[in-house]
Amino acid sequence: MQKTALNLLAIGIFLITLSILLGPIIHLPSSVPAIVTLGVLGLATLDTLGLQSKGTTLLLDTVAGLSPTHRQRIAHHEAAHFLTAYYLGIPITQYTLNSWDALKQGLPGIGGVQFDTTSFEQNNLSYPEQQLLLNRFITVWMAGITAEILVYGNVEGGSDDRQKITDALVLFGYGESVSASKQQWGKLQAKTLLEKHWDSYLALVEAMLQGVEVEQCYAILDQGDREVSALS
Structure with a gap:
């Protein structure tokens, strides 16, 4: 049970x-x-x-979900997944912030950000390409945990994300013993991305709380990039 x-x-x-x-x-x-x-x-x-x-x-x-604080934490967690996936070139298909929306969309558990994982299924990827893809997903999976630490100073969610990393490593031939070090590495990579795009991240959190479409979330991040470029 x-x-x-x-x-x-x-x-x-x-x-x-x-x-x-x-x-x-x-x-x-x-x-x-x-x-x-x-x-x-x-x-x-x-x-x-x-x-x-x-x-x-x-x-x-x-x-x-009756607690506004809990909903805010969920949004910060999932927005971090979304932003890091965007900058690492992993397509996003949909997202939810609660179980009811996940159920309506046919998603397992409480939903979250759903990625296009067809790149994992390609058999023609070279070994370096496989490792690069794995590292990118590790960064994305650790991003929610990292965001909670940055915003709240502690972590309440993320056990499923950690398990995904362990499972992926085993799938790629690694032992479970390397999972902790890979998680720490992914946390550092995610922290760098979040801090670099912090304003866009906060705007994304608010947009996801309002339930905007994935395309609108992309537009927010695109706008953030244009504003940074204009200041450079």
């Missing part, structure tokens, strides 16, 4: 226990805790086995 489902189940069990203890005081029918117990266990099992915990993810993401 995934961590999010376990957390939700723990909360449910706590509420059930509380209802049992307070039931006699508030005259709650004795059958209610039993019904609630079966309901919570049944829903948790169905969600984990039948829906791959999508229901739990949607619920927890919706609750977290």
